[in-house]
Amino acid sequence: MSAAHHDHADAGGLPHSHKKAYIRLGVLLTVVTAIELGLPFLKAYPDIWMPFEPVWAPLLVALSVFKFGAVVGEFMHLRGDRRIFQFLFLSPLAIAVIIFLLLGALTVSLFLPFGEGIAVTAIDVKAGYVRPTKSSGAEPPLAEDKFKAAFADAKAKNFEAGKAAYDKVCKACHGDKGEGKAALGFNLTDDCYKYGGTFKDLYVTVADGRAGNKMPAQAGALKSEEIRQVVYYIRSLKGTNVPGGQPCVGDKVAD
């Protein structure tokens, strides 16, 4: 160790500058970050994305571990520093990683049935709220079933509340079923939006209003929870294509 490092200090007692190495590392880290950021956009190209699907997530994790190691090892100079510093940092880091993995393992093993339920719920939510099905009325016996029931319950409540708000406020202009009314409000049952169809877009449309308040802002009239519910409700209308609906205004959206 020492022989290699004796040239570290020059005659004046000052250490050699690492400036160039630091800048090089900074550039490298920027490139790695750019690659990481590019991955989500790659998803738009299924030809490239699909065949390697199982690779992307581990790749992201690997790149992040690399960045972590580079900053700790080089910028913080832990690589080649005294053992005691390495020990003080790396052993709690190991504990942290173990805690992280244990929590992950618990999520998978204890809640596997629950986890599966979640996955479905997430899809349901993305597609908009699913109409509640009639429950059998039997008390769910297991904890995870209770969780599932709580989900179904929350979904049903959200759906009902969203529909209620819609009927109260929006129906006048957007029609009973969201089919729209000429000169009053757009069709909400097609897959075509002027202001975008993601949750965010719809929320902003409803909360802040559009077209100089021809679509009136609801932020004052409805609570944010209600806006959210009504947005989930109108997302569930998307693609129902009620007959006799108003023509498409804007762009078709895929999702």
Place this chain on the structure above:
Amino acid sequence: MSAQLAATDPHEVADAAGHDHGDHGHHAVVENNFMGLPNIKLAMWAFLGSECMFFGSLIGTYFFYHGKALAGPLPQDVFSIGITSISTFLLLMSSLTMALAVDAMKQRNPATARNFLVITALLGATFVGFQVYEFSHFVHLGLKLSTSLFGSTFYVMTGFHGGHVTVGVIWLSMLALLIHKGKLNPAKLPINVEVAGLYWHFVDIVWIVIFTFVYLLEFIQ
């Protein structure tokens, strides 16, 4: 080796111990412990070790509850990759400027070190600004601390990180100011800047983890 030796002839002790840091010149003034190491640096590494467990638990908790939100918007409903990439880039660059500040100080170049500290603090402050914007945007979309498990775990995790960045910004600004005014013992300056740098880089690596595991993985699923 004895403590007296460490105090009287730091060069020899440091070299004998294979200490390769090169910042030998000031050991006589900095409070070293029996190992000939600056106590302040030892303390910082110990602190950062405990911080690993702290943030490890927060990030682990976020994952434990991921996808279990009963109400409100979900991560995909609110995350915006644009804003997050900008703040990620800012923090990454601030790690570079921090390393350059430490380097300049080791070259006994306080003016350059001060300038890099100021740049680092500004980048950090901009990061915090983006986080404030992000949080207020999320609240506007209906995600509050009490909205759902997603809201609670997300705000607590990223909020603690933002708090750490804020503390770092204040620390670095104070350091730059004191260097500027010449109020710090020049012999202690390199170790002071180095230790501040350790803290700052740590805050950056926490963000590296949060950025990948919380934001990016969300987008590629």
